[in-house]
Amino acid sequence: MAPKAPVDTSLRSQVYDSLRDALTAGRFAPGQKLSFRFIAGTLGVSMTPVREAVRRLVAEGAFEMRPNRSVRVPLMTRDKILELRDIRLALEGLATEKAAALTTREHATNLRRIATELMAVRARGDTVADRQKIREFHFTLYAIANQPTLLRVIGGLWLQTGPYLNLLYPDFIASSRGPERRLRIVKALQAHDGATAQREMQGDIGDALTYVAGLADAEGNIAPAQPVESKRRRRPSPSPAGALAFA
Amino acid sequence: MAPKAPVDTSLRSQVYDSLRDALTAGRFAPGQKLSFRFIAGTLGVSMTPVREAVRRLVAEGAFEMRPNRSVRVPLMTRDKILELRDIRLALEGLATEKAAALTTREHATNLRRIATELMAVRARGDTVADRQKIREFHFTLYAIANQPTLLRVIGGLWLQTGPYLNLLYPDFIASSRGPERRLRIVKALQAHDGATAQREMQGDIGDALTYVAGLADAEGNIAPAQPVESKRRRRPSPSPAGALAFA
């Protein structure tokens, strides 16, 4: 295990994490407008750390800032999903291939454990845990490749597709060959068969995002899974002590 | 031509551009420590826009921030260069392939013009213009693919390799097959032959970065091309009116 990296405890970092989590969980409706002061009020901090956190998310494409002055969650279109799909195929395929060369027995065992846990939560119908486990499986796998920059870039891409992965439930997930595919991926990794692992991984990602792209309407727009309301204007009360979070 | 996007005139954006340009041109020595107040003083602005610009560059990997408190230009290692090489091969190959399907006669003519201008400045031995033209060629080409997210991610990667491309001069450049290769790429694009264009482009990028990786010393560290000094501590005078810039 690596010598535990020191955690960033700054408010900026906590605000960033809160926004990222809310985005990933689909708690913001695409197109929803947010203001610095609203976020600051919700999280009980001043505008300064909020500005830096939001600015970073804008740079990563998770928020968009119109030239005038408004921060909003980007609307997803079929073209954008397909673009993200192809980028993810290239990079996550690369990470998988590189991971194959470095996979140890411990790595494989760990991945199998996660895949098994995923099947368990799926059997319970717990979609929140389901998505969490999927993410854990992918990033644990990519971490094997030991390529920090690649991991960072992939993380940025997940931030953009994140809000729309709820659309996979329940139809796509029910019919997906995900569980068997994941086991095949682990098997290929352990055999150091990078080409097979890469192909299977790309199939997994490609199927899911192609499905999401197919949900677009005639204009190519994709509706969010959970059109979280929260259009309220009033200054909300600060979060309770502990982790900063959105409702 | 697209309807000219409105330019961001904020100080934050200008500071970001200044730092990016300085980084790209190799005006900062790797390992060099910078402080918010130093940058703010040099550019004649307050700390606020500097913080946001630097934070963004940190998120992009162009600067690194130690957990304690110091901003520095990352040191380059062979492993990091090879990682960046492989990511760039994947993404710029993808962009080239996608561009091939959309290349018009005008696109090809424009690219040929840039390639010709590059040969002209190279004949003059103008390395600054040389690097600028190379960048222009690549990004003009990738822009044809019309994939904004892909373009943004690639831009982030160039920011990290940028400071080290000076190492290509003069040896690698003199022996490189770049000029002919660029013409072959344009030819393939115009023929909508994505596979060939991609292969040639990957050869170009791969050769250059593999060469840079080969310059690493025994510990795997790569020395900067121009170890720009500037270790001075004194508060410098603000930039003259006009564009913000570093010496």
Next chain:
DNA sequence: AATCGAAATTTGTGATCACAAATCGGCGCG
């Protein structure tokens, strides 16, 4: 002369404020 520790300085962080531009509200005119 080398080393350790405390004082002085530097530096990032977060909060607050003034300001201008954009947005929103409602009123009046058609």
Next chain:
DNA sequence: CGCGCCGATTTGTGATCACAAATTTCGATT
């Protein structure tokens, strides 16, 4: 009932300040 205009409000931007943590400086001690 629709449309445009003007005032009130909202909102991002940039500057400034206090503060704590980290770094550096420098003198005392061995």
